[in-house]
Structure formats: structure tokens, C-alpha cells
Amino acid sequence: MTSPLERFYSIIPAGGIGSRLWPLSRADAPKFLHDLTGSGRTLLRATWERLAPLNGDDRIMVVTGRAHRAAVEGQLPELADENIVLEADPRDSTVAIALAAAILERREPGVIVGSFAADHVIRGDRLFRQSVTEAIRVAEAGYIATIGITPSEPAIGFGYIHVGDPLGQADAPSAHAVREFVEKPDAATAKRYLSGGDYLWNAGMFISRADVLLAELERNEPALHASVLELAAAWDDPATRGRAVDRLWPTLKKIAIDYSVAEPAAASGRLAVVPGHFDWDDVGDFASVAKLNSNGRKTDLAILGENARILSDASSGIVVSQSHRIISLVGVQNIVVVDTPDALLVTTSDNAQRVKSVVDALKLSGRDEVL
Amino acid sequence: MTSPLERFYSIIPAGGIGSRLWPLSRADAPKFLHDLTGSGRTLLRATWERLAPLNGDDRIMVVTGRAHRAAVEGQLPELADENIVLEADPRDSTVAIALAAAILERREPGVIVGSFAADHVIRGDRLFRQSVTEAIRVAEAGYIATIGITPSEPAIGFGYIHVGDPLGQADAPSAHAVREFVEKPDAATAKRYLSGGDYLWNAGMFISRADVLLAELERNEPALHASVLELAAAWDDPATRGRAVDRLWPTLKKIAIDYSVAEPAAASGRLAVVPGHFDWDDVGDFASVAKLNSNGRKTDLAILGENARILSDASSGIVVSQSHRIISLVGVQNIVVVDTPDALLVTTSDNAQRVKSVVDALKLSGRDEVL
Numbered sequence: 001m002t003s004p005l006e007r008f009y010s011i012i013p014a015g016g017i018g019s020r021l022w023p024l025s026r027a028d029a030p031k032f033l034h035d036l037t038g039s040g041r042t043l044l045r046a047t048w049e050r051l052a053p054l055n056g057d058d059r060i061m062v063v064t065g066r067a068h069r070a071a072v073e074g075q076l077p078e079l080a081d082e083n084i085v086l087e088a089d090p091r092d093s094t095v096a097i098a099l100a101a102a103i104l105e106r107r108e109p110g111v112i113v114g115s116f117a118a119d120h121v122i123r124g125d126r127l128f129r130q131s132v133t134e135a136i137r138v139a140e141a142g143y144i145a146t147i148g149i150t151p152s153e154p155a156i157g158f159g160y161i162h163v164g165d166p167l168g169q170a171d172a173p174s175a176h177a178v179r180e181f182v183e184k185p186d187a188a189t190a191k192r193y194l195s196g197g198d199y200l201w202n203a204g205m206f207i208s209r210a211d212v213l214l215a216e217l218e219r220n221e222p223a224l225h226a227s228v229l230e231l232a233a234a235w236d237d238p239a240t241r242g243r244a245v246d247r248l249w250p251t252l253k254k255i256a257i258d259y260s261v262a263e264p265a266a267a268s269g270r271l272a273v274v275p276g277h278f279d280w281d282d283v284g285d286f287a288s289v290a291k292l293n294s295n296g297r298k299t300d301l302a303i304l305g306e307n308a309r310i311l312s313d314a315s316s317g318i319v320v321s322q323s324h325r326i327i328s329l330v331g332v333q334n335i336v337v338v339d340t341p342d343a344l345l346v347t348t349s350d351n352a353q354r355v356k357s358v359v360d361a362l363k364l365s366g367r368d369e370v371l
Numbered sequence: 372m373t374s375p376l377e378r379f380y381s382i383i384p385a386g387g388i389g390s391r392l393w394p395l396s397r398a399d400a401p402k403f404l405h406d407l408t409g410s411g412r413t414l415l416r417a418t419w420e421r422l423a424p425l426n427g428d429d430r431i432m433v434v435t436g437r438a439h440r441a442a443v444e445g446q447l448p449e450l451a452d453e454n455i456v457l458e459a460d461p462r463d464s465t466v467a468i469a470l471a472a473a474i475l476e477r478r479e480p481g482v483i484v485g486s487f488a489a490d491h492v493i494r495g496d497r498l499f500r501q502s503v504t505e506a507i508r509v510a511e512a513g514y515i516a517t518i519g520i521t522p523s524e525p526a527i528g529f530g531y532i533h534v535g536d537p538l539g540q541a542d543a544p545s546a547h548a549v550r551e552f553v554e555k556p557d558a559a560t561a562k563r564y565l566s567g568g569d570y571l572w573n574a575g576m577f578i579s580r581a582d583v584l585l586a587e588l589e590r591n592e593p594a595l596h597a598s599v600l601e602l603a604a605a606w607d608d609p610a611t612r613g614r615a616v617d618r619l620w621p622t623l624k625k626i627a628i629d630y631s632v633a634e635p636a637a638a639s640g641r642l643a644v645v646p647g648h649f650d651w652d653d654v655g656d657f658a659s660v661a662k663l664n665s666n667g668r669k670t671d672l673a674i675l676g677e678n679a680r681i682l683s684d685a686s687s688g689i690v691v692s693q694s695h696r697i698i699s700l701v702g703v704q705n706i707v708v709v710d711t712p713d714a715l716l717v718t719t720s721d722n723a724q725r726v727k728s729v730v731d732a733l734k735l736s737g738r739d740e741v742l
């Protein structure tokens with residue numbers, strides 16, 4: 001039998017518009033297609049390049065919406081045709097990951113899959129791959145493994161993983177059982193988590209044998225599991241895929257994999273965690289983007305955008321320039337200005353999470369053309 | 372001899388870009404060509420309509436830059452050809468007003484002139500015309516008359532007029548001597564001025580016999596006076612005007628009429644003031660524009676711009692929309708957002724005066740295309 005690492009396959013669910021990053025992120029330009037770090041690479045491309053040294057280019061599967069096919073293929077010329085799974089419409093993370101896992105399990109029984117969001121930022125790719133490698137060994141032993149990020153601050157924007165006892169697995173020395181997942185805490189609780197030392201950030205990365213993942217799904221969402229298996233069985237034959245999708249897709253339950261798989265598995269002692277010591281950010285709002293682009297200096301205005309023409313006395317906040325206009329800031333601090341050809345956002349770092357409410361209001365008022 | 376009112380002529384100097392209103396006001400769209408009150412009329416047009424009932428359309432002269440000829444004539448179809456004075460380049464208010472006065476004095480000896488900025492906002496046109504009428508009678512008696520605005524608050528953005536003794540002129544009962552002009556005060560001084568009751572705002576309106584104005588100029592700036600008279604003598608003959616302008620214009624001293632005429636006249640007891648009880652604002656910055664457009668409610672976001680598409684939770688400040696983009700404000704207060712097709716300004720009401728520094732910086736960096 002081949003080694004666990006040789007049986008490993010990465011899944012990149014590339015969905016999610018990123019409403020809190022409106023008007024930069026929107027339906028036809030979702031978050032994963034943006035360069036939010038000034039690196040010159042989109043988040044999707046950076047994710048690919050982080051995983052390729054582990055898998056090789058031919059063992060990465062991308063799940064995305066039909067509308068994004070061309071953009072995704074443009075970003076990932078190495079992506080093989082059979083490794084892009086196009087969704088008729090978005091059905092949340094369980095469908096994206098479980099369908100990919102089921103397709104791969106049919107093609108290659110015994111495959112170990114890891115799912116990694118297309119729109120997170122990681123710095124420290126070598127440390128990342130070390131953690132994934134350890135998680136693959138834990139997965140081989142039958143656990144669903146997640147990678148928990150060592151917190152660098154008492155963040156209130158992330159969920160946490162309460163770490164349990166060491167697994168005691170010789171080839172995965174840092175792996176622990178997971179006691180439970182906890183939702184985003186308030187500031188006092190977050191401080192307590194940080195000082196206690198046994199809480200990690202939930203980065204939503206899951207590594208497991210495909211059959212283990214699907215069995216866990218079957219336990220908790222049997223109807224969804226059955227539909228996913230049926231779709232997977234029809235997937236690789238052009239004569240059957242279309243009809244199966246037409247019939248089953250509209251019935252698929254929208255549920256995050258955290259609820260359908262991870263939390264129940266944790267409650268039953270089937271979830272393990274490997275701590276990750278790399279920098280990680282889910283870039284949840286423009287305050288995060290500002291932090292990622294200020295070069296670590298809190299007294300800098302972050303600027304994102306090619307050929308940005310900024311005239312500013314601001315010493316904090318961020319300007320995203322997509323319009324080639326002159327942008328002038330006078331006497332504003334912690335400001336967030338996002339300037340696109342058809343929509344302008346002005347807010348502050350402290351209000352960055354509330355940007356989603358603008359998107360909701362635009363939807364309600366029928367102005368979908370800028371969403 | 373005709374009555375003083377029949378000998379009255381209005382002069383509207385329409386110059387000044389209004390740098391503190393950048394990027395709305397700029398070289399090819401100066402402040403006086405904008406509607407800053409949401410009235411549907413430009414400031415220039417509103418000035419004309421305020422004066423026409425006093426003068427009739429054929430007794431208003433407009434002094435403006437050559438570049439603005441078409442725009443001014445578009446705004447003022449009633450303006451006669453001989454009543455538009457086109458400046459080769461801007462030479463400050465003394466040249467604009469004194470040249471117009473000298474031209475009019477040659478055409479019509481004994482004329483009484485009043486100069487009124489093209490870019491101020493006045494509410495209470497009837498009260499305005501009452502004050503001007505009284506000032507005309509004071510001018511007939513040989514004074515240079517100004518109209519001082521009764522302060523409504525301890526403003527620090529305006530100069531003040533220290534009011535002296537009543538003139539005791541029977542047909543101008545509210546006219547007083549002017550003790551002195553004082554520059555923009557600090558907040559404490561402004562409060563003292565307001566409570567004392569003998570200080571008025573200097574609105575820069577001057578009404579006098581043209582010969583009296585020119586004599587005062589001759590006393591203080593004899594060389595400039597001589598050039599102005601020479602220009603006026605050549606003005607109405609197409610054969611001579613061009614050469615006189617070519618020769619003299621580059622030599623004309625740039626000096627505000629406050630320094631060349633008003634302050635020296637006040638110091639010598641030749642300046643009188645008529646109090647004005649109408650609302651007046653020189654619309655010096657976007658904080659003023661916000662105030663003028665918030666319908667008197669301090670808890671409203673002011674919006675200026677046709678078809679503005681604003682989504683905002685702000686309860687103060689102003690958005691000027693010239694680009695038809697969706698503008699979204701989240702969690703910002705006292706904000707100033709000016710959105711034009713090629714330049715964007717974000718500042719706060721408290722920093723509105725500092726916008727001029729942006730224009731200076733753009734000049735220094737050679738980006739004149741947006742100025």
C-alpha cells in the first residue's frame with residue numbers, strides 16, 4: 001500500500017463572494033479572485049501554490065461555481081479538466097467538500113482528502129505543510145483531523161477549538177483530541193482563551209480519509225449523504241452527470257461542514273487537532289485587509305490597487321483603489337475607502353464587519369447590478 | 372439729475388476657483404458655476420436674480436476670466452455683450468472691481484457702483500435689496516459703503532467690521548461709520564464680538580460712486596490706478612483694447628480691494644457700513660455646504676448631486692455625488708465625501724478648511740489635470 005502522503009488529495013472549495021469585502025468582492029469578482037495582500041497573486045493562486053508542493057499539480061481538486069470556471073482556469077492553468085467540479089449554484093461547504101471527496105473516493109478508494117479555503121491568507125507555507133503532513137498521519141489512523149491556529153491575539157472574529165488530551169500517536173506527536181468547537185467569543189472570553197493556552201483558532205481545514213468523512217456525514221445527514229453519493233456515481237460519465245445534477249442539485253441541503261461533520265465528530269471523540277504555528281487570517285473584513293497590507297506597522301495607511309494615486313495624511317486604515325482616480329484623504333483616521341468604478345464604500349476599521357449590512361440593503365432595494 | 376438708485380450699476384466679479392471646495396470646484400468649473408444649495412440655480416445665477424430687481428438686467432456688469440465666457444453667458448442670457456469684462460488672467464479683486472468701475476464711469480459719469488461676489492449664498496433677497504438701497508444713499512453722500520452682516524454665531528471663518536458712530540444721514544438711518552476692519556478672530560474673540568453687538572461680518576460688498584472708489588485707489592495704489600484708467604480709456608474701442616491689455620495686464624498688481632481701498636478708507640473715516648439682517652454665507656468650505664444643505668437640521672447627512680445614490684447610516688456631514696456611483700457610508704460621522712469622475716475627497720467637517728492643502732500638494736506634484 002502506498003504511503004498516506006501519496007494517497008493525499010487537496011480540495012479547494014472556491015465559493016463565497018465575501019460580502020464583508022464589498023464593493024471589491026462581488027458576484028462576478030469573488031474574494032478568492034482578488035490579491036488582498038499586494039503579493040501580485042490572487043488568494044486562489046496563493047492557495048494552489050501552497051498546496052502543490054504537497055500534492056503535485058495533478059492531485060488538487062477545485063470546487064467552484066459555473067460562472068467562475070474561466071476565471072479559475074485562468075488562475076490555475078495546471079488544473080486538470082477532471083479536477084474542476086462546477087456547481088450549478090452554491091450549496092454551502094458540506095456539498096462542495098463531500099461531493100469532491102465522494103468523486104475522489106470512487107476514482108481512488110482509500111484516498112485521504114484535505115479541504116482548504118480558497119480565500120484565506122497564510123504566511124509560513126513550510127510550517128503549514130508540516131502541520132498538514134502530521135494531520136495526514138492522524139487521518140490515516142481514522143480521525144477527522146483539523147489544523148488549529150495558535151492564537152496571536154484575543155481575536156473575537158474567529159471560532160475556537162478547545163483542545164483535549166494528546167492522541168499519543170508516535171508519528172503525529174503534536175496531535176490532540178478535540179474537546180469541542182466554540183463559536184466566536186466576546187472580548188473577555190477571548191482573553192481567557194488566549195491566556196489558558198488550550199484554545200486554538202478554527203481555520204476550517206479538515207483532513208481525513210474520504211470514507212471516514214462520508215461515514216460521519218451519513219451519521220448526521222443521511223439524506224444529503226445519499227444524494228452526494230448518487231451525484232458522485234454519475235459524475236464521471238457525461239451521459240449521466242447532467243441528469244443527476246438537474247434532478248438532485250435543487251434538493252441539496254445547504255449546511256456548513258462544521259455542523260454536518262466537524263462538531264458531531266468532535267462530540268463523539270472522532271476529531272483530532274494538529275496545532276499550526278503559521279500566520280493565518282480568513283480576511284473577514286477590510287480591517288483584516290488593512291492589517292495584512294500595513295507591513296506590520298500600525299501607523300501606516302495601507303494601500304491596495306495598481307497605480308493607486310493617493311494623497312493622504314492618514315496614518316491608519318486602508319484605501320483600495322480600482323478606479324485610477326485621485327483619492328485624497330484629509331484628517332481622517334482608521335478610515336476604509338474602497339473605490340471601484342461603480343460603487344464607493346467609506347467606513348472605518350471599527351465598522352468593517354458591518355459592511356455586510358450594506359450588501360443586504362442593496363439586495364433589498366434591488367440594486368443587484370453592483371453586488 | 373437722476374435719483375441715486377437710477378444711477379446704480381452692479382458689478383459681479385466672477386473669479387476664484389474655490390480651492391477649499393476641490394474636487395467639486397476647479398479651474399474649469401469654479402465655485403460660482405455650481406449649485407451649492409440644491410436650489411437648481413448656480414451661485415452666479417442666484418446672484419444675478421438677486422440684483423436684477425434693483426438694477427434691471429441691463430445694469431449688471433460681470434467680470435470673469437476668458438475661459439469662463441461661454442459658461443457665464445450660458446448662465447446669464449440677459450447679459451449684454453458690453454457688460455461682460457473678460458480678464459486675460461486673474462489679477463485679484465482690485466483690478467476686477469476698479470476696472471469695471473472705471474469703464475462705467477467713462478460711459479456714464481456719476482455712476483454709483485456696487486460689487487457683489489458671484490459665489491456667496493444669501494437668503495432674504497428683499498432684506499438684501501433694502502440694505503443695498505440704503506447703502507446707495509450713503510454712497511451718494513460720498514462714502515464708500517459696505518454691508519455688514521449681523522452675526523448669527525461667533526464665526527471664526529469671517530473677517531469682522533468694528534462699527535462706529537451713526538452717520539446721522541436722514542435717508543440712511545441705520546448707516547454707521549466704520550471704526551476698523553479686523554481679520555478672522557480666534558474663538559474667544561469671536562464670542563466677545565458677538566456679545567458686544569458692535570461687530571458685523573465683512574461680506575466684501577462695497578457700494579460707492581465710481582469716482583470716489585477710484586480716488587481712494589489713487590491715494591493708496593497710484594500706479595495701479597493709472598493702469599486701470601488707461602485700460603478703461605482703451606476698453607470700448609476694439610482698435611485699442613487689445614493692445615492696451617497686452618501691454619498693461621501683465622503689470623497689474625494683484626491685491627484684494629480690502630487692502631487697496633476698504634481698509635485705508637476706514638482708517639480715514641471715509642467708509643460707512645449698513646447692517647444687513649439677511650442670511651449670508653461665503654460657502655468657504657464643505658462644512659458650510661453641509662450646513663446650507665441640511666435644512667437646518669444638524670442631525671442630517673446633506674446630499675448634493677442629481678440622481679445621487681447614497682446608502683448611509685451617517686447622521687451628519689455631506690456627500691457630493693457627481694459620478695452616479697453607489698456611495699455607501701457605514702459608521703462614519705461628520706464625514707465629507709466628494710465624488711467626482713476623476714477625483715475623490717474624503718475628509719470631515721472639522722478638517723474642511725484644510726482641503727486647500729490638497730490642492731497645493733497636487734499643484735506641487737504637477738497633477739494639474741484634476742485642478
